[in-house]
Amino acid sequence: MRLVSWNVNGWRAIWRKGLRDWVAATRPDLLCVQESKTDPDRLPATETVLADYDGFWAVAERPGYSGVTTFSKAPCRSVATGLGIPRFDREGRVVVTDCGDFDLYNVYFPNGKKDRERLAFKLDFYSAFLERINARVAAGRPVVFCGDVNTAHQAIDLARPKENAKISGFLPEERACLDQWAAAGWVDSFRHLYPDTVRYSWWSQRTNARARNIGWRLDYFWIHESLLPRLRSAGIATEVTGSDHCPVWLELD
Structure with a gap:
């Protein structure tokens, strides 16, 4: 099974x-x-349908903002949006699909920006x-989650860690929040397979950063x-353009 995640920075533009x-x-199984x-x-x-896929949308209350969409080739047993917390859910950040033997969370995590209030929102x-x-997981349900996390976890995950040590992201x-994920048994699939590989998934559009590969892995x-025995491969499709992010992918048995 091949899963792809991509921050497209606007559906109309990427379409x-x-x-x-x-x-x-x-032909990913899940996008x-x-x-x-x-x-x-x-x-x-005609501008929202992908042939042979079912699409599930989470839409922000604020027009033209945020939003996530999951496309599945196989029928999903159930679909939900949000976390059940109104202040988060009004921003359209989560789609959850029951993919049979695991739940898939498609998430656009908040950006902390330069605003301490938004940083607190992000950490919450x-x-x-x-x-x-x-x-x-405690209820016996395996989980995969993907998306734009808006944080580079380790120094290897961005081109200029020293210069960005006081910048949100x-x-x-x-980063301590991602440490908590790892401590709780969650595995960054790409870094698990490639502990020393430098690869980015986002580049600023302001400074021609992509051409110089001055990027971040977000x-x-x-x-x-519990799903590690099924992990076959993972990667970052840096060759794919169209957004300030590139797609990332995962293959499970």
Whole structure:
């Protein structure tokens, strides 16, 4: 089973840039999109439907903001949006699909920006999310989660760690949250397979950073440790353009 996650930085833009053709060529079993930034009810069906896929959308109350969408080739047993916490759910950040033998969480985690209030919101979201997925595992349900985490976990995960040590996305308190995930039995699939590989998934559009590969690894697939025997491969498709992020992928037996 091949799963792909991609922050597309706007559904309409990536659609015009050929998303449909890319999906037809790559044929993932599950495609998780972040920052769709649109309400499918406001678009023609021809611009929201991928052939042979069912689509499930979480839409923010604020127009043109946030939003995540999961596309599945196989029927999902159930679908839910959000964490059940209104202040998070109004931003359209989570789609949960029952994929048969595991739950898949497609998540656009908050950006801390330069605003301490938004940083607190981000850290609260991390905490609530960890509580939710830990509860699912405790109930006997394996979990995979993916998306734009908006934090580079380790120094290897960004090109200039020293210069960004006081910037949201690499703050100690943000990284500590990811440490908590790992301590709770969650595994960063790419880093598990490639502990020393330098690879990024996001580049600033302001400074021609992608051409110089001055990037950050912000996009992840995390799996619960109980799923490690099924982990076949994981990667980052840096060759794919169309957004300031590139797709990341995971293969499970």
